Amino acid sequence: MSKSVSLEEAAGFLLRHQRILVLAHQKPDGDALGSVLGMRSFLRNLGKQADALFPSPLPERYRSFAGPVLTALSRQEAERNYDLIVLLDCANAERIACGPALDADFLRSRNLLNIDHHVGNNVGAPYNYIDSTASAASEIAVELAQATGKAIPVEAATLWYLGILTDTGSFRFTNTTGKTLRLAADLLDAGADSERVVNAVYFSKPRRQQQFEAELLQSCVKTALDGRYAYASIPPELFAKYDFDMRDGEGLIDLLREIDGTVVAALIYRKNDSYKVSMRSKLREFPVDPIARSLGGGGHDMAAGITLALPDAAAVEAVLLDKVTGLLRPVPEP
Amino acid sequence: MSKSVSLEEAAGFLLRHQRILVLAHQKPDGDALGSVLGMRSFLRNLGKQADALFPSPLPERYRSFAGPVLTALSRQEAERNYDLIVLLDCANAERIACGPALDADFLRSRNLLNIDHHVGNNVGAPYNYIDSTASAASEIAVELAQATGKAIPVEAATLWYLGILTDTGSFRFTNTTGKTLRLAADLLDAGADSERVVNAVYFSKPRRQQQFEAELLQSCVKTALDGRYAYASIPPELFAKYDFDMRDGEGLIDLLREIDGTVVAALIYRKNDSYKVSMRSKLREFPVDPIARSLGGGGHDMAAGITLALPDAAAVEAVLLDKVTGLLRPVPEP
Structure with missing residues (x-):
């Protein structure tokens, strides 16, 4: 069974579950990293147990934003430790960054919520919220957080700002909409450290x-x-x-x-x-x-x-x- | 006499006058050009006679946004043709781009409204609205337009987007606030051609x-x-x-x-x-x-x-x- 859920339903999933694993696509870019780590921060701030899995090394320029992450996970651990798996920014089942011990079929047999902004997302999770008008998975993450009615912590605001900034080329690409800019404004108001993000993304070239x-x-x-x-x-x-x-x-x-x-x-x-x-x-x-x-x-x-x-x-x-x-x-x- | 006016008072000036000259600082950058030409478009859309004066040539990359502008103006013409002069983005009296026939003293003897975002603006116009928290003069121009309650035409939206984008380094500089992003979002919603602006500013390097x-x-x-x-x-x-x-x-x-x-x-x-x-x-x-x-x-x-x-x-x-x-x-x- 694979079905689409509304933003409110997806937000309800986050609120109802307590032990949550967050995943992205392989070779994470700024949005994959930002959306996943921002979600981890948001969920932990709600008192939940939340972990992020990144089996491959993170790009150098973003590493300081990540803190400790899981780099491997067995099936047993995934089964035992988490009651919800949230996948962000991943369009294809074969590109899920889950490490060799897990696979898409296994993940789809779990309580898997697939949040993405790519046209033609083919993950086929049990629960899917796909908005291809969003500039970035991080943009959807902000909307999701707002739909829960809970506050966005500063760290999540910074990470989601990173995701939006990188996927829009600093708001220069044609995926930037009025909504994109307003959600980014909300992140600045929530305390996002845009100076740190901008320096990491644009002013840290070796x-x-x-x-x-x-x-x-x-x-x-x-x-x-x-x-x-x-x-x-x-x-x-x-x-x-x-x-x-x-x-x-x-x-x-x-x-x-x-x-x-x-x-x-x-x-x-x-x-x-x-x-x-x-x-x-x-x-x-x-x-x-x-x-x-x-x-x-x-x-x-x-x-x-x-x-x-x-x-x-x-x-x-x-x-x-x-x-x-x-x-x-x-x-x-x- | 030189006094500060409120945003609403400044908006009232725009609404009350019919023949308006718009000026910026010498060697216009994207914000000087965008704020002045956007204001010209906004005022003309209200049925007013509005002209922009640029005594020195405009930068190549922005020229296609300008259309015909005045390049010189005599004192007599300035006296006879305009009942309001609006100065945008100019911090210093000696940097007003008014051509050799006019000077700051003459302009200050007229009905001069000085709109700027620079700290320490010393123009000393009869009427001044200075907001140093604004990222760009174009940002203030958007607020002014909104304070009039009149619609922002597509051309003005594009020009003011150009001004904000260039003065914030595409929203990367620390002058970018939540308000900046929200006003930019309003411009996109008003139809600003951000693709054209971005291509001119960032993707037109000889x-x-x-x-x-x-x-x-x-x-x-x-x-x-x-x-x-x-x-x-x-x-x-x-x-x-x-x-x-x-x-x-x-x-x-x-x-x-x-x-x-x-x-x-x-x-x-x-x-x-x-x-x-x-x-x-x-x-x-x-x-x-x-x-x-x-x-x-x-x-x-x-x-x-x-x-x-x-x-x-x-x-x-x-x-x-x-x-x-x-x-x-x-x-x-x-």
Whole structure:
């Protein structure tokens, strides 16, 4: 059985249960981390036992926000210790960050509440609250907390602010709505430490990362279609030279998107035996999601990703250029 | 006579007058431009005759938002054509952008309403509404419009969103409050084209500017005091190489501020026979305004500027390093 619940019903779940495990998607980004840890803080503040599970290491820049988290959990412990499992910000059953001992089928056999903002969420939990108009899972978490009628503690406010800020690119992406800004305002009023969040997200770039980016921009950027398409393949030597890892690459593609006249941007890098591609669009009328889907990837209209098993970066560039040419032509009249 | 008026009184001024001239400070930034042009749109939508005067050219990236503006105005025309002059975002009488034919004394002899958010506004207009807790003049403009009870047209919403976004660094600076975010939400609800604003402000960087920045970061950044101070002197050759002008340098210093561990950042460049210095702080407990004031400059705690008539950049760097060393010592215990 898998059913949709209302916001109020979901809030009722949180209030009724006492021992709660909170989960997100694998390779947590700012919103996964913020929504889960903010929920943990909110629930603990209500006197509940609440734990967060993150089987893989958290990104360096967010680590100071996390405090101690569970890094592994057996089935027995999950069965014995928790009467509710809350999953946040995870669109796909196979991407639930639950560690090798648990799996989606097991989780779905439990009291599982699935809270998400992604279109096409396929977790199929017993209870689902999906709002694809929300900018971030953290935005929904704030609404949920408000629906309980309980106060939002300062720590949860800070963590949810982190989640909203990172998923909206500091309120610059088109997912930012009036509601997003009002809920963020409520978090500031609740004492969210926005200065700490902003410094961690935007003003904590390691010097070597900055130099990596500078060299990437100097040496690797190509443009096509009258500058409307900008792309870059990152050579493996560049990663090595600056000891840079794509785990810290959130936002890297924005460096291509920020170029004047660019409509579509793509960033290409080798991972294991394949090439990973990130794509962005700056205009709603030229969505990159169809390109990604046609190549076995997916995402949103404005942001999508693909993995391609091609022999070299040049082959990837050629495939993408062909697709982007189809998307951007004919050039609209000025 | 110079007196403070309430928000409601200021709103009443707008409603009562019919022929209104709107002014800002010289070298208009996003907020000066947005607040003035948004006000023009708002007033025209009420059926009034409203004009904006910008004697100096507008920054390239904002020009498409402006439409036709007055670039010069004689005293006679100002006397004859307008029964109210509204000044927005201008802290100092000598910085009013009114062209050579007008001056502050003349303007103060008129029906002048001075709307601003800077601490220490010294315009001394007949009527003043100064709110230094507002993030931007555009934020006050929204409140003013709401106080009139009249609807905000889409164009004004877009322009005021531009003003708030640029003065808050996309809601990242510490001047962002719950009120800021709520008023911005009201603008989105009124139809503000945030996508256009964001693309103009953050995603319209000329490629040569990006390369200028990349080379600056590769070649010119120095750090001191265990990385807590980052600074760069821009060599004149670099400006020439990329045909870059500091008129487009809004935000350049954020590249230094974004480096991990930096508390204070300074950017130094030659202008005419002097050196201009921009300074930023990332932490409220280390304000840069006192340093700027001690060297004849000024600004806010987190952002200040100085002009120094010293023989070379090395001399400027030495003076600043000495001051910043005094500010940042002793190093607090971790």
